[in-house]
Amino acid sequence: MLDNLPRGTIFIEDLEVGMTRYVRKVVTDQDIEMFAAVSTDHNPVHLDDGYAEETMFGGRIAHGMLTAGLISAVIGEQLPGHGTIYMGQSLKFLAPVRPNDTVLAEVTVTDIDMSKRRVRMDCACSVDGKKVLAGEATVLAPSRKLD
Template identity: 75%
Template structure:
């Protein structure tokens, strides 16, 4: 299930304070398995029901970086979009994402340095309206001057 803005690029010349973009992603068992395979993070809290049941989460959870990857998807595909270069990211994990959850991931422009093409973005992920991740990203936005 996806509920997203169109993909593409918003150049630094067109970025405005307060702009937001988002996506929604239903996290499946397959997503978690594929992330474990690609990342090589096979922590059983993500993959083993019996093991995970005996943890503080009382069940399996998605990798935190899978959730953070949804922020990366919004930045790389929507705002600023294609051609964006990550410069830094802070993350604070506030709650688990479980198989079957739908994550809402949003970025909001909170700072712009046109001369350097730097954009600062507040980052947020929620599940059922509850914050599961917050942070801030700093990126180098694409420019029409370099097309």
């Protein structure tokens, strides 16, 4: 299940501080397996029930960067959207995401530097209202003036 707002581009000339966009996604076993294959991160805490049950998490968890990837989806598809270039991202992982959790990834514009086309955004992911990831991103936003 993927629930999100329309995709496309919001040019820097149309951005405003406080603008927010989000994506909501159920993280499935298949997502975790595909992420392990693509990233080559086969840590058994993500893939092996028996192993994961013996860890501090008491069961399997999704890769932290899989969760963080949902932030990238919001930035690259919605805010600012197509044509956006990542410049930096800070992340703090606050709680695990488990298979079948519904993650809400939200991005909010906090600062706009028109002269450099730079946009700073707060980023957060939550599960059932509990924050599981927090961070900040800086991006180079698309501009109409470059068309």
